Amino acid sequence: MASIEFVQVTQSFDKNIIIEGLDLKIEDGKFTVLVGPSGCGKTTLLRMIAGLDPHTSGSVLINGKDVTRIAPGQRGVAMVFQNYAIYPTMSVRENIEFGLKNNKVAKEERTRLVEGISSTVGLSDYLDRKPSTLSGGQRQRVALARAMVKKPSVFLMDEPLSNLDAKLRVQMRIELIEMHKKLGTTFVYVTHDQVEAMSMADTIVLMNRGRIQQEAPPEVIYRRPSNLFAAQFIGVPPMNVGELGVDGVKFGFRPESAVLTTEPGDSHFSMRGVVATREMLGSETIYQVKSGENAFMIKCIEDLFSFDQEVYVGVDAAKLFFFGADENRIDED
Numbered sequence: 001m002a003s004i005e006f007v008q009v010t011q012s013f014d015k016n017i018i019i020e021g022l023d024l025k026i027e028d029g030k031f032t033v034l035v036g037p038s039g040c041g042k043t044t045l046l047r048m049i050a051g052l053d054p055h056t057s058g059s060v061l062i063n064g065k066d067v068t069r070i071a072p073g074q075r076g077v078a079m080v081f082q083n084y085a086i087y088p089t090m091s092v093r094e095n096i097e098f099g100l101k102n103n104k105v106a107k108e109e110r111t112r113l114v115e116g117i118s119s120t121v122g123l124s125d126y127l128d129r130k131p132s133t134l135s136g137g138q139r140q141r142v143a144l145a146r147a148m149v150k151k152p153s154v155f156l157m158d159e160p161l162s163n164l165d166a167k168l169r170v171q172m173r174i175e176l177i178e179m180h181k182k183l184g185t186t187f188v189y190v191t192h193d194q195v196e197a198m199s200m201a202d203t204i205v206l207m208n209r210g211r212i213q214q215e216a217p218p219e220v221i222y223r224r225p226s227n228l229f230a231a232q233f234i235g236v237p238p239m240n241v242g243e244l245g246v247d248g249v250k251f252g253f254r255p256e257s258a259v260l261t262t263e264p265g266d267s268h269f270s271m272r273g274v275v276a277t278r279e280m281l282g283s284e285t286i287y288q289v290k291s292g293e294n295a296f297m298i299k300c301i302e303d304l305f306s307f308d309q310e311v312y313v314g315v316d317a318a319k320l321f322f323f324g325a326d327e328n329r330i331d332e333d
């Protein structure tokens with residue numbers, strides 16, 4: 001196991017500064033997810049941990065040791081990419097064994113390790129099959145097993161589920177959580193998908209434009225977002241935000257925090273509006289309610305309202321967030 005630390009790290013490519021003076025500590029044995037929109041620098045951070053790109057200045061530490069000048073193969077990290085490359089002509093066993101053979105691990109030990117990891121990822125029955133005979137999810141497991149079998153102290157993953165269909169992604173998320181529990185290794189996982197981040201992370205590191213916006217457990221980011229970006233990135237549909245008309249202060253509330261009624265309710269905050277769209281999703285319905293200049297998304301368990309109906313949007317004071325002109329949250333924790 002290993003902790004990771006970035007100390008005043010700057011990375012630039014072709015004179016473009018991508019990351020500047022970044023400090024971050026990733027805890028030993030935790031499942032940390034780096035999340036943020038495309039181009040925010042997530043992969044850049046992961047590649048610096050792996051040692052794949054020399055960074056411009058600052059230090060990267062693994063287990064307290066400066067690895068800035070240590071080659072990728074000597075860092076004790078393994079990385080699984082989005083386009084996991086498994087060898088099509090090799091069997092599952094040979095694919096998983098490949099790195100061990102390269103490291104001259106003895107045959108008996110190789111067999112023991114391959115069989116152990118295959119059972120962890122649910123591939124025991126497929127060891128003699130060729131990758132072409134496996135499903136997408138099983139192939140992804142081969143890539144994971146191949147990285148895990150080397151017993152890295154840090155396991156890096158860059159969008160490893162993005163090529164899988166929606167159902168398989170959900171299944172693999174659960175499997176990754178279980179694998180992490182079993183292995184107890186430090187996992188650093190990159191995604192742009194906030195649902196993946198929310199469902200798997202012990203700690204989310206939320207990034208935008210090369211900067212860390214918030215670093216906290218998922219429920220803390222959801223309940224106490226530090227700024228407008230964090231408030232709107234985490235949660236589906238995103239937090240509703242409106243202008244208060246005073247000094248650039250904005251208010252916000254989550255779609256699931258509001259109640260819709262046909263008469264004014266007794267909520268602290270109540271606005272009259274009209275149902276503009278209605279999306280029935282089975283277990284819930286999402287309405288868009290237009291109220292003056294604002295359009296709010298409201299999530300309801302029951303499907304009680306129709307298009308063009310006049311409604312009242314009610315939100316309790318405790319469910320409201322306020323953001324200052326600098327977009328940082330200004331209400332009390």
Ligand code: ATP
Pocket residue numbers: 013014018036037038039040041042043044045191192
């Ligand atoms: P995505 O979710 O799209 O993969 P990301 O958050 O992982 O995005 P990075 O891949 O880290 O983003 O890229 C951050 C920025 O750095 C982008 O503007 C990208 O174009 C730039 N960049 C990354 N690697 C290089 C490189 N080798 N040379 C030049 N620019 C690069």
